[in-house]
Amino acid sequence: DAKTTQPNSMESNEEEPVHLPCNHSTISGTDYIHWYRQLPSQGPEYVIHGLTSNVNNRMASLAIAEDRKSSTLILHRATLRDAAVYYCILKSTGKLIFGQGTTLQVKP
Amino acid sequence: GAGVSQSPSNKVTEKGKDVELRCDPISGHTALYWYRQRLGQGLEFLIYFQGNSAPDKSGLPSDRFSAERTGESVSTLTIQRTQQEDSAVYLCASSFEGTRSFDEQFFGPGTRLTVL
Numbered sequence: 001d002a003k004t005t006q007p008n009s010m011e012s013n014e015e016e017p018v019h020l021p022c023n024h025s026t027i028s029g030t031d032y033i034h035w036y037r038q039l040p041s042q043g044p045e046y047v048i049h050g051l052t053s054n055v056n057n058r059m060a061s062l063a064i065a066e067d068r069k070s071s072t073l074i075l076h077r078a079t080l081r082d083a084a085v086y087y088c089i090l091k092s093t094g095k096l097i098f099g100q101g102t103t104l105q106v107k108p
Numbered sequence: 109g110a111g112v113s114q115s116p117s118n119k120v121t122e123k124g125k126d127v128e129l130r131c132d133p134i135s136g137h138t139a140l141y142w143y144r145q146r147l148g149q150g151l152e153f154l155i156y157f158q159g160n161s162a163p164d165k166s167g168l169p170s171d172r173f174s175a176e177r178t179g180e181s182v183s184t185l186t187i188q189r190t191q192q193e194d195s196a197v198y199l200c201a202s203s204f205e206g207t208r209s210f211d212e213q214f215f216g217p218g219t220r221l222t223v224l
Binding site: 030092098 | 139141143150151152153156158164167199201206207208209210212213214215216217218
């Protein structure tokens, strides 16, 4: 399974945008880029996914590099409830392979 | 509609005992997954069921771990002769179709297993 590299932790101020980077230089052509987050004491929840084009949904935006070797999850206005571990995952079929993710701290 | 449910929410057992953990996936979801998360760690894949296909058991850590799924409904994860290192949160997830790269997984709240 292809691997991703994310910073261990990031900080943001409330109501400011947050850009969470992910490197995946060994991505294959059929891999989708998925982002999940895990709030404290909860199971992971789906955030967004994409293949080649940038994607937007009600939770976030996903910017994918043209060569697909990196991507960035964008939270447009961070709230305290966005404090979580964010996982960037390359998915072909079946299981998700979770790395250590990025722990996002949001300061009021 | 109802999400993924798991029972029990907490289980405390003594070393050497067997335990069964239950997962009820979202109705209509053909794929079901089990993951384990030790304290302060990331999620580890355990096993994946897709419809009537043979399950992907590649993540099961030892032969003490097994899982079954009845059709496309409930699944049971069984741990025999529990050890202290089995203490973790066991998470179940389901998705509409596991063979498609874009299908999202919906996670249950987990079962916290403590082996004394």
